[in-house]
Amino acid sequence: MTLTTPRSTATHPLSRLTAEEISTATTIVRDAGLVAESSKFVYVGLEEPHKRDVLTWTPGEPVERRVRVLVLDRATGNGRDLTVSVTGGTVVTDVEIDGAADGQVPILDAEFEAIEPILAADERWVAAMAKRGLDVADVRAVPLSAGSYFPDESGHRIVRVLGFHQADETDLPWAHPVDGVVAYVDVTRGVTTAVHDHYDLPVPAERADLDQATHPHAVRDLKPIEITQPEGPSFTVEDDVVRWAGWEFRVGFDAREGLVLHQLSIDGRSVVHRASIAEMVVPYADPSPVRFWQNYFDVGEYLFARYTNSLELGCDCLGEIHYFDATLADEDGAPRTIRNAVCLHEEDHGVAWKHTDLFNGMAETRRSRRLVISFFTTIGNYDYGFYWYLYTDGTIQLESKATGIVFTSSYRGDEHPYATEIAPGLGAPFHQHLFSARLDMAVDGTGNTVHEVDAVRLPMSDTNPYGNAFARRLTPLTRESEAQRVSDATVGRTWHVVNPSKTNRFGQPVGYALHPQASPVLLADGESSIAQRAAFSTRSLWVTEYDPAERYPAGDFVNQHPGSGGLPSFVAGDAPLEDADVVLWHTFGLTHFPRPEDWPVMPTDYTGFTLKPVGFFDRNPALGLPRSTSSHCASHGS
Structure with missing residues (x-):
């Protein structure tokens, strides 16, 4: 039965939800009698179509628009998980959430x-x-x-x-x-x-004002830097589709995951179908009875993109900027707009390649440039920025920036060695920031295989008489049970996603390599509650076969979930992964032993990962970069 007039102007299956679609979806839910006076809308987001349907869709075809809606009745604590067809005007599915077994909906x-x-x-x-x-x-x-x-x-x-x-x-x-x-x-x-x-501890007295009287600091006299592009930016934006230097992708935004990149391709060849930060957890190391439970899932428990900042030119981004507003639902189900939620701009990035040759007199330099797509969100005391970088040599990079205010405690000295003293009597407990990137890969198509690649020391032998040789070992990850891996900087471990049905001019399968940063995974004991609930963070990499229902590495309902949700359940079937439609789940992050320099406001700390082409191109894809024509750069010769 149609409950309201369907409203959608979507031009693509992955178009971002509009204010009108949000209003229509929440009205459908109300008209169906599924909300009470005491009900609140926890989450309203696009129910993305199956990858297969997106890839086979052609412009001009009808677009079916479905929206996932989570509702909480505050009077009873009962949650509902709904799927609503905006185009059909109906509630498609209605599931009551078992708070004990399934976990609770996010906190309002x-x-x-x-x-x-x-x-x-x-x-x-x-x-x-x-x-x-x-x-x-x-x-x-x-x-x-x-x-x-x-x-x-x-x-x-x-x-x-x-x-x-x-x-x-x-x-x-x-x-x-x-x-x-x-x-x-x-x-x-x-x-x-x-x-x-439990303890009668003194309350630290020193204020955190940033003035000279409270926190004396040296003044740094710096002259202005102006970033200008006299001819305008090199990118174009049309209907949320961005094109730049051979790259093309669609910008998405979600209240839970924040910025999403869809259908990322270069020179008309697909690389990643969907990329997002699907979860993060901040486990604290203080075992005291006051704080042992401090473990926050900022994505799954708090829907961290609800707190996205409105970015301002000259402060958060520099240069020729294109901003994207984000339209989300408030807790009453009405659309609200976050102005300038996503920033898009170009940055100079030093030397892309250079050579001065002894024999033929060649002296060539090309400058690198990167496209930056970013957003910032504030969760209580911490501020997090997420920056996707696309480079002219085909590299993709994600950088997470952590700043803001460290979470504090009273400092108890050597008797309680789980915190740093950052001001008189003020402690900052040790903790980690562990993120999970969900990378739905499509390296030149959807039939991909993942290899773990390690450097291997070779002993002296008849074939290695001087002991200088080393090799690399490629190990295919053939099943989900094998594809739960930990990074190892001692062997330079990377993971190559290759397409066995597509080869370069040397007959090698085309591929992209995931380069992790060297950092610990979850440091809590494997039997702990947090290790059960944040099982994703106990491994650097999980690989799964694509399933549209598998969106979140710690499960759909993380809040108070008893554990083993998400990835452990995803891989229970041990699906084969060779020449398959694979999703990479990469854990990366920071292990933070706070410093006095992190107070009263924390200098930005950085973490992330890189995807680099490996045999995807036949030669350096940055050969086509132009010589610099800047008035600040001398240019000689043709």
């Missing part, structure tokens, strides 16, 4: 906002603050995802709360953790289930 802003009044009404919390000489009205309650630890919390929407003192409106609360006390709150019932006051 409305739930966070309710925490301080709940705690202010609890005598135990008020008493704990008073014991420390604090008025509860001056303590900012920071609600955080609870994880899965206690059987009596199963099926209930729980958050755990730490306090931070704020002396006045301009004071930065992160400088004043009220450590030693933690509250557990049932957000559905609106009650504090427990207040644990």
Whole structure:
């Protein structure tokens, strides 16, 4: 039965959702009687068609538009997972979520906002603050995802709360953790289930103002840098499709994953069908009874792209900028626009290639350039930027930038060696930032095979009499059970995604290589709750056969999920992977032992990975770069 007039102006199966489509989808849900007065819309996002249907679609054909909608009834704590046809005007699927077995839907802003009044009404919390000489009205309650630890919390929407003192409106609360006390709150019932006051620790007093009086700092006198392109940018944008220097791709954006790159190709040849940051987890190393549970899945628990920043010219991006607004749904189901959510621009990137020859007098230099597609999001204390770079030599790079404010504690000295003192009496617990990139590969087509490639030392022998030889070992990852790998910098380990049915002029299969950065995977014990819930982060690489339902490496409903969701269940069938439609799930990140230099605001730290062509081209694809014609560069000869 049609419940409302279908509305869609999509010109492509992967077109971003419009405000009209969001309004139509949420109206369909309401008209179907699936929301109550107390219901909130947790997530509204495009239900992307099967990869096969996208690849066979031709312009002008009808576009079926489906939207995934997650709804939470705040009065009962019950969640629903709905699929809505915007073009058909109907609810296609309706699944009630079992909060105990499946996990909870992500946490709402409305739930966070309710925490301080709940705690202010609890005598135990008020008493704990008073014991420390604090008025509860001056303590900012920071609600955080609870994880899965206690059987009596199963099926209930729980958050755990730490306090931070704020002396006045301009004071930065992160400088004043009220450590030693933690509250557990049932957000559905609106009650504090427990207040644990374990330690009476002093509240650090030094403010975090960035002025000279509080934090003396040397002033760096720098003259302005102006980035100009007198003839305009080299890229074009049409209906979210970007074309630049042989590259072509479609920009997507999602409340959960943020920036998504679709159908990434170069010179008309596909490389990646879909690329996104599908999950991240921030596990903390403090085992104290106050903080042992601190493990945040910023994508799956908080839908981190909801907090995307509006970028500003000259601050976040430099040069000739094209901005993309993002249209998401608010918690009442109405569309809202984040202005300038995604920034697109070009950057000079030094020397692309150069040679001055002794014999023929050649002296040639070409400058590299990269296309940058980025967004920034703020999750509580941390700010994360995600920058996709495309290079003129066919390289693809993802760089994650972490900045903002480190999460703080009271510093307890050598008796508690899990934090760094970053200000008098102020600690910053050790932690990791582990991201999962979902790379739906399509290297010159969808029939791909993944090889693990290691450098191999060779012993002295008759064929290696001086011991200088070394070789490489290629190991095909033939099944999902074999394709759960850990990076190894000692052998220069990379993973090559090749197309066995396409060869270059040397008869070799064309390919792209994933180059990881050398960094630890999850450091928590393998039997721990977080290792079960964030199993994706225990490996540097997982390879799976494509399945449109497998979108998130920790599972669909991460919040309070008991564990083993996502990738462990995806690979249970042990599908074959040779000449298959493969998806790479790459874990990368930072292990952060905070420094005094990370306070009061953290200099940007960087992590990421690189995809480089290996035999994909017959020769250097950057040969066609023009000589520089800049007025600041002398050019001689023809």
